[in-house]
Amino acid sequence: ASRRAAVRMGVGAAPFGTPADFRDSVERALGSNSKKHVALLGSTGSIGTQTLDIVREYAEHFEVISLSAGGNVELLAKQIAEFKPSVVGLAASEKLPELLSRLSALGVTQMPKIVTGPDGQIAAAVAEGADTVVTGVVGVAGLLPTIEAIKLGRTIALANKETLIAGGPIILPLLDKYGAKMTAADSEHSAIFQCLQGVPPGALRRVILTASGGAFRDFEAAELLAKNAADPEWVRQKATTHPNWDMGAKITVDSATMMNKGLEVIEAHYLFGVAYDDIDIVVHPQSIVHSAIETSDSSVIAQLGWPDMRLPILYAMSWPHRIHVDYGRGIDNKFDLVKLGSMTFKAPDYAKYPCIPLAFAAGRKGGTMTCALNAANERANELFRAGKFDFFGIPKVIEKVMGAHEKDWLAKPELEDILRIDAWAREQVDVEAAKLASAKVLIH
Numbered sequence: 001a002s003r004r005a006a007v008r009m010g011v012g013a014a015p016f017g018t019p020a021d022f023r024d025s026v027e028r029a030l031g032s033n034s035k036k037h038v039a040l041l042g043s044t045g046s047i048g049t050q051t052l053d054i055v056r057e058y059a060e061h062f063e064v065i066s067l068s069a070g071g072n073v074e075l076l077a078k079q080i081a082e083f084k085p086s087v088v089g090l091a092a093s094e095k096l097p098e099l100l101s102r103l104s105a106l107g108v109t110q111m112p113k114i115v116t117g118p119d120g121q122i123a124a125a126v127a128e129g130a131d132t133v134v135t136g137v138v139g140v141a142g143l144l145p146t147i148e149a150i151k152l153g154r155t156i157a158l159a160n161k162e163t164l165i166a167g168g169p170i171i172l173p174l175l176d177k178y179g180a181k182m183t184a185a186d187s188e189h190s191a192i193f194q195c196l197q198g199v200p201p202g203a204l205r206r207v208i209l210t211a212s213g214g215a216f217r218d219f220e221a222a223e224l225l226a227k228n229a230a231d232p233e234w235v236r237q238k239a240t241t242h243p244n245w246d247m248g249a250k251i252t253v254d255s256a257t258m259m260n261k262g263l264e265v266i267e268a269h270y271l272f273g274v275a276y277d278d279i280d281i282v283v284h285p286q287s288i289v290h291s292a293i294e295t296s297d298s299s300v301i302a303q304l305g306w307p308d309m310r311l312p313i314l315y316a317m318s319w320p321h322r323i324h325v326d327y328g329r330g331i332d333n334k335f336d337l338v339k340l341g342s343m344t345f346k347a348p349d350y351a352k353y354p355c356i357p358l359a360f361a362a363g364r365k366g367g368t369m370t371c372a373l374n375a376a377n378e379r380a381n382e383l384f385r386a387g388k389f390d391f392f393g394i395p396k397v398i399e400k401v402m403g404a405h406e407k408d409w410l411a412k413p414e415l416e417d418i419l420r421i422d423a424w425a426r427e428q429v430d431v432e433a434a435k436l437a438s439a440k441v442l443i444h
């Protein structure tokens, strides 16, 4: 499996030679006549806007072909005016009139083709002329557009981990069938991917996935329980603020429960073919070591840098090449170990973060269990942010949904099975939430 995954991700395909040869190859591949043509899903979000920062700064290497967004038409209109995509997807159909009037106010005369509703993202993903699809949409809403892009053989620069976690059993065979590549934009997986370049297939022994520890990393489990009982609103506010990264609301809460790390374990398994027993999690509060690998000869290789998502996004778009980045030009400043001074590492507390063992269990079970885990988490996370659910209720309800899914579990699902189980798991969360609410235990 690891050999197949390595080939799928093109590990070992990086150009070797003298630095001058390398520079030549970059210029040939990414020179002004050979840009990457980008379809960007979720252009108005954290990943989306940072992707556009890169395109703006390195316009000689990247060009936007299409954009898609949920409902932030104010920002979407500005992006259309600046990047002049040929296709735009807008999920919130009812906001089309507002988008059109904003475009008119901005003096946009070169109108893109605009597709609304769920088809909007698909239209953006398959837009003619795009070769690289950056998936910055949040949640399983990215599944269908990603599949359609894979069918066209496009490179998927994957930020939208939920799509791979829910759809891994169908996406991996599709990548093989259509010869499409998937590169990693998630910072940890970018680190692993970068460390793997030049590592021969079969020589990956272990992955060391680093975790910031999220919003509650400085609390003992009992202390956090007591705080939650006394002031759940404080816990809710804190859970939606990440100590190191400026990210969307859903992933920030996933980081606080450490479900984000659980999802990343499954993501690493699917991307790199690494067995669950060979994935370790280490809490590293500074988020400088973005992850590491151990090779078969016991060498440990890590990737380091300031916490700045633009670098992993850039590499996911420019792979297998590395473009020249001037200090301060788009990406964070020069990395400096002396300025950094020190780094710390500790083991995660699984009692405090039950989402991690749940994700390992779902991953080991495989098949549709990761879809059930992902959907239950998405819904529980949403209810928590809406103030309808308790922080500690998130893992409890996910565990219940996973248990209930055992009887319908499928090892080799079709797309229809994934969509059905995703919907079912969300409904189950609502059912469980209602029961818990009547017991006045977990809902406020």
Ligand SMILES: NC(=O)C1=CN([C@@H]2O[C@H](COP(=O)(O)OP(=O)(O)OC[C@H]3O[C@@H](n4cnc5c(N)ncnc54)[C@H](OP(=O)(O)O)[C@@H]3O)[C@@H](O)[C@H]2O)C=CC1
Binding pocket: 041, 042, 043, 044, 045, 046, 047, 048, 068, 069, 070, 071, 072, 073, 091, 121, 135, 136, 137, 138, 139, 141, 159, 160, 161, 162, 185, 186, 187, 245, 246, 247, 248, 249, 250, 251, 309
């Ligand atoms: N942010 C980060 O640093 C990192 C994010 N990721 C992953 O990247 C993905 C995006 O995260 P992030 O950028 O933080 O999230 P945000 O919430 O900041 O952005 C989400 C984007 O998706 C759009 N969107 C939401 N729902 C839909 C829908 N149903 N149809 C179409 N578009 C939709 C939003 O549009 P609108 O706002 O217009 O409604 C927005 O553009 C997630 O899967 C996350 O796990 C991974 C690593 C790091």
Ligand SMILES: CC(=O)[C@@H](O)[C@H](O)COP(=O)(O)O
Binding pocket: 186, 187, 188, 210, 211, 212, 213, 214, 245, 251, 254, 255, 256, 260, 261, 309
């Ligand atoms: C930036 C990024 O890749 C996020 O997934 C980040 O890793 C979240 O931080 P945690 O390590 O707290 O989950």
Ligand SMILES: [Mn+2]
Binding pocket: 186, 187, 188, 189, 264
């Ligand atoms: Mn990450």
